[in-house]
Amino acid sequence: MSSPRSGSVLDWPAVSTRAGRRTPTEAERRRSRLRRKIRDNITAYGLLCAALVVFAMFSWYPIVRGVLLSFQQVDFVNPPTWVGFDNFTRLFEDPLFGVAWRNTVLFTGFALVFGFLVPFLTAVLLNELRHARAFFRLAVYLPVMLPPVVTALLWKWFYDPGPGLFNSALHALGLPGPQWLDSSGTAMLSLVFVSTWANMGSTTLIYLAALQTIPGELYEAAELDGAGMWRRLRHVTFPQTRFVLLVLLLLQIVATMQVFTEPYVMTGGGPDDSTVTVLLLLYRYAFVYNDFGSASAMSLLLFVALGVFSAMYVRLTRRADA
Amino acid sequence: MRTLVSPGALRSRRGKIVYGVVFTCTLVVFTLAFLFPLYWAVTGAMKSPAELARTPATLVPREWHPESFGAAWEQLDLGKYFLNTVLVAGGAWLLQLAVDVPAAFALSKLRPKFGNVVLGLMLGTLMLPAAALLVPTYVTVTDLPLLHLNLINSPAAIWLPAAANAFNIYLLKRFFDQIPDELVEAARLDGAGPVRTLWKIILPISRPILAVVSILAIVAAWKDFIWPLLVFPDPAKQTLSVMLQRVVIDLPLNLLVAGMVLASLPLIVLFLVFQRQILAGLSAGSVKG
Numbered sequence: 001m002s003s004p005r006s007g008s009v010l011d012w013p014a015v016s017t018r019a020g021r022r023t024p025t026e027a028e029r030r031r032s033r034l035r036r037k038i039r040d041n042i043t044a045y046g047l048l049c050a051a052l053v054v055f056a057m058f059s060w061y062p063i064v065r066g067v068l069l070s071f072q073q074v075d076f077v078n079p080p081t082w083v084g085f086d087n088f089t090r091l092f093e094d095p096l097f098g099v100a101w102r103n104t105v106l107f108t109g110f111a112l113v114f115g116f117l118v119p120f121l122t123a124v125l126l127n128e129l130r131h132a133r134a135f136f137r138l139a140v141y142l143p144v145m146l147p148p149v150v151t152a153l154l155w156k157w158f159y160d161p162g163p164g165l166f167n168s169a170l171h172a173l174g175l176p177g178p179q180w181l182d183s184s185g186t187a188m189l190s191l192v193f194v195s196t197w198a199n200m201g202s203t204t205l206i207y208l209a210a211l212q213t214i215p216g217e218l219y220e221a222a223e224l225d226g227a228g229m230w231r232r233l234r235h236v237t238f239p240q241t242r243f244v245l246l247v248l249l250l251l252q253i254v255a256t257m258q259v260f261t262e263p264y265v266m267t268g269g270g271p272d273d274s275t276v277t278v279l280l281l282l283y284r285y286a287f288v289y290n291d292f293g294s295a296s297a298m299s300l301l302l303f304v305a306l307g308v309f310s311a312m313y314v315r316l317t318r319r320a321d322a
Numbered sequence: 323m324r325t326l327v328s329p330g331a332l333r334s335r336r337g338k339i340v341y342g343v344v345f346t347c348t349l350v351v352f353t354l355a356f357l358f359p360l361y362w363a364v365t366g367a368m369k370s371p372a373e374l375a376r377t378p379a380t381l382v383p384r385e386w387h388p389e390s391f392g393a394a395w396e397q398l399d400l401g402k403y404f405l406n407t408v409l410v411a412g413g414a415w416l417l418q419l420a421v422d423v424p425a426a427f428a429l430s431k432l433r434p435k436f437g438n439v440v441l442g443l444m445l446g447t448l449m450l451p452a453a454a455l456l457v458p459t460y461v462t463v464t465d466l467p468l469l470h471l472n473l474i475n476s477p478a479a480i481w482l483p484a485a486a487n488a489f490n491i492y493l494l495k496r497f498f499d500q501i502p503d504e505l506v507e508a509a510r511l512d513g514a515g516p517v518r519t520l521w522k523i524i525l526p527i528s529r530p531i532l533a534v535v536s537i538l539a540i541v542a543a544w545k546d547f548i549w550p551l552l553v554f555p556d557p558a559k560q561t562l563s564v565m566l567q568r569v570v571i572d573l574p575l576n577l578l579v580a581g582m583v584l585a586s587l588p589l590i591v592l593f594l595v596f597q598r599q600i601l602a603g604l605s606a607g608s609v610k611g
Contacts, residue, residue, distance in 0.1 A: 055443070058459060129348060135352075146590075149547050260548055
């Protein structure tokens with residue numbers, strides 16, 4: 001690649017000295033910079049290539065494929081055929097479809113009441129305690145370290161109305177025990193308890209970290225202004241942690257709307273379909289009825305439903321980083 | 323460090339009493355809520371099947387049967403399933419490091435043309451709920467585009483999708499961005515190419531973030547359930563979690579509980595050893611208040 005010579009009077013033709021060294025001209029410098037840039041680009045894409053392949057194959061391509069599948073009829077024998085919106089109409093005609101969405105929204109609602117307030121109040125409490133802090137942190141996080149299947153199976157055994165832990169404990173206190181998973185009235189709530197117990201460790205500790213960044217002067221100033229404890233909580237603690245609360249709220253909505261392991265392992269969707277969730281139904285469509293088209297249509301609907309929350313979450317955290 | 327409750331109130335006699343009561347209550351509640359269930363599982367595994375069926379349950383086993391753990395190991399063939407799970411988790415971890423570290427380094431320090439587009443496309447996948455990709459990814463894994471391989475029942479079905487982890491790229495790039503460019507420049511003047519710079523200079527100072535990414539990768543792979551459930555229809559290839567829920571129906575309760583306790587041990591030990599990294603990884607992705 002030749003570059004135009006600059007027509008300056010100071011431009012001497014390059015003379016090589018006997019030692020073979022010479023000062024490079026502007027053009028040569030530019031050329032070597034360009035060479036370096038090209039080399040850097042080649043190296044960079046060399047280092048990126050494995051990541052590009054796995055992302056292309058297991059993220060980007062499946063996104064496109066998922067949208068296409070929603071409008072196709074697929075079996076693994078014949079080539080897929082286009083069926084327009086048939087998959088969606090099939091879903092809407094399934095009586096379980098509405099039930100699954102209602103149950104899932106119910107689960108998310110309950111999970112937020114417990115999984116949102118309990119960890120925050122726990123974190124506020126732990127932040128006040130001056131002793132055994134390491135123990136509290138360890139204890140609350142221990143359930144997070146159990147495989148979700150183990151947690152679900154353990155709690156299924158705890159919930160056993162006869163020899164189960166909970167009703168045995170209630171019995172010892174002279175109280176009647178509920179039917180837990182065996183009644184359609186309490187089954188969903190029982191799943192919410194498991195999920196809250198298993199996951200509150202992470203949220204509690206994230207809140208605790210946020211609480212510890214609140215400058216003490218704010219509390220002092222509020223106290224000097226005569227604010228009591230509750231008012232300090234309302235006007236100092238809350239506003240100072242509002243951002244983290246919002247981010248985790250979005251995160252929990254997205255996570256709990258995808259609940260699968262608890263109903264799959266503990267109830268199988270029963271009793272009376274009271275714990276059939278969106279993901280459980282999606283699983284049935286794909287891997288029980290082998291109807292991948294309808295399952296993809298369901299995935300697409302789930303994405304549309306959750307896209308708003310995910311996008312808000314990503315935007316918020318990006319802004320915080322910038 | 324001053325918090326909600328004023329230090330003055332804590333110093334008073336009444337404050338000390340209230341604090342003591344609140345502290346003790348918290349201690350009792352935490353022990354009951356988070357440790358007692360684990361005690362219940364460990365002792366439950368050592369009760370006889372007859373005792374497990376009694377209503378109400380016994381607080382302390384009447385007869386201790388520690389041999390349940392050995393019996394569970396034998397009957398469930400736990401050795402094999404531990405190996406399967408270690409293979410799945412270990413491979414997922416190594417592949418994530420091998421793929422995501424060079425990529426994040428290239429995006430952060432070499433800044434290639436269209437680097438921002440690539441990064442945007444990668445981080446964009448964070449907006450997708452994982453469940454929405456389940457079916458199309460499954461369809462992809464049964465027949466890889468261009469290569470036409472079927473990865474069902476192969477650990478690669480877990481490893482490869484695990485490496486496409488935008489969150490890792492985000493964490494690593496954020497860390498590499500804080501390493502001064504002068505360091506890379508100096509290495510270049512000393513004649514080191516980008517790959518050597520990464521290996522000799524960047525990686526040694528990136529130990530903290532590599533530890534966080536490693537722990538997150540291993541824990542996630544060990545806890546995963548729905549994806550291994552789909553890609554391992556062959557019982558001999560399954561991970562611990564998938565196997566446990568498969569054998570629930572035809573196994574005596576004491577052996578099942580013993581198996582669950584054993585399957586949970588590795589992560590609990592890992593947690594006790596690497597608490598610092600695990601809790602750091604927890605707040606790594608979250609945000610400042």
